[in-house]
Amino acid sequence: MQTRLNIIISSGLLMTLLRPCGASRSCPSGCSCNVNHTDCSDLNQLASLDSILDQLPFDTSYLNLSNNNSTTVEPGSFSNFSGLLHLDLSRNLLSSINSGCFSNLSRLLHLDLSRNLLSSVFASSFSHLNNLEVLDLSENLLVRLPVNLFSDLGSLTELALRDNKLKELNPDQFKGLTELRRLDLSLNSLSSVPTHLLDGLQNLVWLSLMGNRLRTLQQTSLEPATALRHLLLEGNPWNCNCNVIPLKHWLEWIIYTGGSVDSANCSFPANLHGKDLRIIPMEMFRHCYPLYLESRSPTAAEGHQVPVGSAGDCMPQRYRSVSVRRATATVVVAGVVCGVVCVMMVVTATYGCIYAILMAHGQQQLTEGNSQQQQLLMVAKEPEQDEKEDLMPTIGKGAQATDCVGWIAFPPEVCV
Template sequence: MRSRMNIIISSGLLMTLLGSCGTSTSCPSGCSCNVNHTDCSDLNQLASLDSILDQLPFDASYLNLSNNNFTTVEPGSFSNFSDLLHLDLSRNLLSVVFPSSFSHLNKLQVLDLSENLLVRLPINLFSGLNSLTELVLRDNRLKELNPDQFKGLTELRRLDLSFNSLCSVPTHLLDGLQNLVWLSLMGNKLKTLQRTSLEPATALQQLLLDGNPWNCNCNLIPLKHWLEWIAYTGGSIDSANCSFPANLHGKDLRSIPMEMFRHCYPLYLETRNPSAAEGHQIPAGSAGDCMRQRYRPVSVRRATATVVVAGVVCGVVCVMMVVTATYGCIYAMLMAHEQQQLIEGNSQRQQPLMVAKEPEQDEKEDLMPTIGKGATECVAWMAFPPEVCV
């Protein structure tokens, strides 16, 4: 009997201790609690977020609070849910969140804030979420983001910023997100995008840019080169269809030939002044702003190395032509000289034969009188008897 009383007292003390630690094992009305999976979506009641959280089990790892009428997240609302891995607050009426709204969620991996009324986000809203791998901010009213908005999210792999009202992407927004492989910027109001804003995401494999009013002028040349490089290295990009100018309306930025941007290069050359060479920034909106980038755009026909190589090749060809012509002239002169010597040698070898024959000719001339004399005598034989001719 005494042992049974001890067990009852021990159980009561244990429940008291658990209650003092803030542990809850109940499941609110309208929610579904299954092991560590808690679903409180579509409650259709006007209860506040905190009143619902007070009734939830604190050991939940998956918490779905979507499609309710929550308008704000108070500081420290989830401080008791340290084991939470997945938090879904989508399809609510959230317009106000505080820097410490998600404090103590060190293990959180997925945070879904899509389809709310968020216009601005506190700079330190996501600080401390070191394990976060996916952040969904789709379909809100975000107009701008702070460059340090996602600072510290080193494990982030997927970032959804689609269907907001973003007009620009800060240059250092993605700094430190070396594990980011998926990024969506579709459905915003982006007219231009700096290549340097995307380059920190070195692991990026899929980029969504459709649904923005892209102004395909000189400003987008660096982005065009970067998109072509990502596609060349095996990345996936949906499309960046131009809205301006009129002659490029509806065309994908990547498919536009560089000849359409040839007017940009004189402007780029004008900006290469001493101040720019020293690293001074060129004012935005100037002619040089259209070609500002971290790396020079690649153009085979205008590359300095190509010009140098072409000059060297042309020089070598010219030298070879001169050498060939010189060799031909020298060879012709040598052949002519050798032919002349050959002719002169033949003449010298034939000259003694002619001299040797001259005496014979003289002998013939010396014999001519004798022959003539005999002929006279023979003519006289015609009139005298044979004896006289003998």
């Protein structure tokens, strides 16, 4: 019993001796430390990031280094903080993020790099952040992003690239982000959205394209995001010509299925300036229908191409849209109803004609029957008169009665 107690005491003493010396470090001057949370924001001095990190406990899980005027992050700066879950580097003066800056931060879940002066980011900057869920790069000076910048961030659920200077995005920019749910691309200089940009983002629920330079947006660019329910499009110079019809139908479908779309006000043409694309009636695009028919004419089928950007270029997709008003089921039901109504009208007209013929025939028979009955009555009255004449000679007595038999049929003077 005494031997076992000695072993336990020795083990506890050994753990105390082997505890990392960094864990016993005091809180850096000007910082606020609470258990594993360390807040070193707003130090109001041109502080060296390394000088702050050298004084931090190694078991820190939450670290706020925002608003410190830090200009650089050296590779391996956070290599000793393997338990870090949340890192805030926003509102500094960082101009670039080098590869290896966040090496060994395999447990990091939230990284905030917003409101800096970042103009470039290396492709391998986030290569070791396998468990990162939230990445905020908003309010920087980013013009272009490496194609493979987010390729290792398979656990990312939220990505903010708001308020940068992005002019274009590669179609494979977000490839592999299968868990992404929120994507903020607002307040940039994007003039187009690549067709396959959202391929593989089947869990994307929220997308913001506000405040860019988008004049049009292809329906095929949005269709891969099957779970999308919230779309922000305000603040773009939308050109509401015939090319925007498929997008209008897709927006109507999102709203019909319970999603939300903010206002998309048209800048062109002049007659639709300031109008919300969502509520413009389809009658305003009636002029597009003849152009659609022309695009499907035999001349076009023989190889004559319709000019790119013309109204005919968008109209071949007119009837492959998901508009409820043009749905196949709706057309079939409407055709069946119209057919039933037409059949009922024909049956009603036929019944009316037959009824009129029968009524006329019956009236004719009734008329003929009345005429025959009158003739029979007239014929029946003549024998009655003859019978009366035969009975008249029996009236009177003796020869006087016999002599006056003809008085009834002849004048009195003859009878005398």
